[in-house]
Amino acid sequence: MSPHTTMTESRLESELAQRGVRMTRQRRAILATIESAERHLDAAQILRRASRVEASVNRVTVYRTIGLLKRHGLIDELDLMHVTGDAHFYERRPEHDHIHVTCLRCGQVIEFESEHLAQLRAEVEQQCGFRVDVARTEIGGYCGGCQAMPEATAATRATRANKKGAEDARACGDAAHIA
Amino acid sequence: MSPHTTMTESRLESELAQRGVRMTRQRRAILATIESAERHLDAAQILRRASRVEASVNRVTVYRTIGLLKRHGLIDELDLMHVTGDAHFYERRPEHDHIHVTCLRCGQVIEFESEHLAQLRAEVEQQCGFRVDVARTEIGGYCGGCQAMPEATAATRATRANKKGAEDARACGDAAHIA
DNA sequence: CTACAGATGCAACAGAGTTTCACCTTGCAG
DNA sequence: CTGCAAGGTGAAACTCTGTTGCATCTGTAG
Numbered sequence: 001m002s003p004h005t006t007m008t009e010s011r012l013e014s015e016l017a018q019r020g021v022r023m024t025r026q027r028r029a030i031l032a033t034i035e036s037a038e039r040h041l042d043a044a045q046i047l048r049r050a051s052r053v054e055a056s057v058n059r060v061t062v063y064r065t066i067g068l069l070k071r072h073g074l075i076d077e078l079d080l081m082h083v084t085g086d087a088h089f090y091e092r093r094p095e096h097d098h099i100h101v102t103c104l105r106c107g108q109v110i111e112f113e114s115e116h117l118a119q120l121r122a123e124v125e126q127q128c129g130f131r132v133d134v135a136r137t138e139i140g141g142y143c144g145g146c147q148a149m150p151e152a153t154a155a156t157r158a159t160r161a162n163k164k165g166a167e168d169a170r171a172c173g174d175a176a177h178i179a
Numbered sequence: 180m181s182p183h184t185t186m187t188e189s190r191l192e193s194e195l196a197q198r199g200v201r202m203t204r205q206r207r208a209i210l211a212t213i214e215s216a217e218r219h220l221d222a223a224q225i226l227r228r229a230s231r232v233e234a235s236v237n238r239v240t241v242y243r244t245i246g247l248l249k250r251h252g253l254i255d256e257l258d259l260m261h262v263t264g265d266a267h268f269y270e271r272r273p274e275h276d277h278i279h280v281t282c283l284r285c286g287q288v289i290e291f292e293s294e295h296l297a298q299l300r301a302e303v304e305q306q307c308g309f310r311v312d313v314a315r316t317e318i319g320g321y322c323g324g325c326q327a328m329p330e331a332t333a334a335t336r337a338t339r340a341n342k343k344g345a346e347d348a349r350a351c352g353d354a355a356h357i358a
Numbered sequence: 359c360t361a362c363a364g365a366t367g368c369a370a371c372a373g374a375g376t377t378t379c380a381c382c383t384t385g386c387a388g
Numbered sequence: 389c390t391g392c393a394a395g396g397t398g399a400a401a402c403t404c405t406g407t408t409g410c411a412t413c414t415g416t417a418g
Binding site (some may be wrong): 079081086099101103104110112114116117119120121123124125127128129130131132133134135136137138139140141142143144147 | 258260265278280282283289291293295296298299300302303304306307308309310311312313314315316317318319320321322323326
């Protein structure tokens with residue numbers, strides 16, 4: 001660990017070091033941001049947070065570092081049903097596959113684990129002859145709180161509403177994570 | 180059916196009529212294009228093909244019609260792992276859920292059905308308290324043909340190569356569809 | 359046939375992500 | 389410890405996908 005930073009060496013950082021990838025102040029800030037996030041961040045949010053630690057971080061470097069981590073299979077890319085726009089969200093690749101269930105009205109995201117995921121992946125490898133690299137299941141629907149609202153119907157839902165909303169998601173009364 | 184067109188009324192068209200949605204020449208051309216496609220098309224490809232039938236179709240109308248169909252749950256949106264760029268692809272919503280398995284090297288797409296999909300959906304509805312509207316599983320990996328090539332490894336794969344390639348995908352020796 | 363709600367085309371816009379290139383830094387060799 | 393080359397960075401310009409505002413046109417109910 002460098003003497004001029006107070007950041008602990010993150011797991012992503014040591015994974016990259018193992019692979020002989022050069023480490024920089026900017027990358028360290030970006031990796032730490034992704035790892036310490038309490039929810040899924042998009043590139044702009046990663047930039048904003050990483051800048052607070054290391055002011056010199058640039059938009060372009062965030063994209064390049066995300067690309068690096070994706071190529072090494074260390075993070076996964078999510079759409080979260082594009083409820084809040086066209087950006088992609090990122091998370092450290094977890095030990096066990098899980099899916100993301102997003103409320104199309106309030107934007108709440110739930111992570112959910114199931115045995116069916118591993119079974120599905122195995123089926124694909126066997127029956128399609130593919131070597132599976134990345135598997136992503138996303139579900140869009142309406143959470144308990146939003147089902148109660150009359151306007152939460154398929155033909156009238158407000159996809160892409162709240163596009164410019166605050167960084168923090170609106171809660172719906174439920175806990176944000178299951179499993 | 181209008182007397183001045185040789186197009187048969189498509190299923191999407193009658194679905195929209197049932198819902199009281201106004202039908203136009205442009206929409207008819209777009210619907211027919213989506214329904215007759217032998218593979219998944221993105222907005223630009225839909226525009227190109229629809230223009231051959233109805234020259235007045237505009238980019239914006241394609242996007243608006245896609246939005247209309249999505250809101251009514253008549254088509255599904257796919258990323259196909261963004262192998263060829265950032266565009267989205269569309270397909271008529273099928274009777275049975277299926278997943279899309281995309282080769283990260285050659286771009287081949289296989290559709291695959293599995294019982295695990297319905298089971299997963301049921302689990303989510305029960306355990307998350309969500310009303311599920313749309314479920315999407317996408318898998319990226321390497322097909323049989325591309326696994327044989329030495330450069331098809333995770334850290335060196337050419338994601339986004341062939342971005343400006345011809346409209347028709349490169350085959351890999353395998354059939355394009357299973358299930 | 360008429361009126362009008364709603365659809366269209368065009369142009370301008372917006373957001374996400376990429377590329378180019380001159381400059382800077384890391385990590386290794388000596 | 390120092391020099392140096394490979395590789396990373398920032399800034400600006402760019403590409404691509406998709407959206408919006410507005411004037412005009414058209415499908416459909418009456």
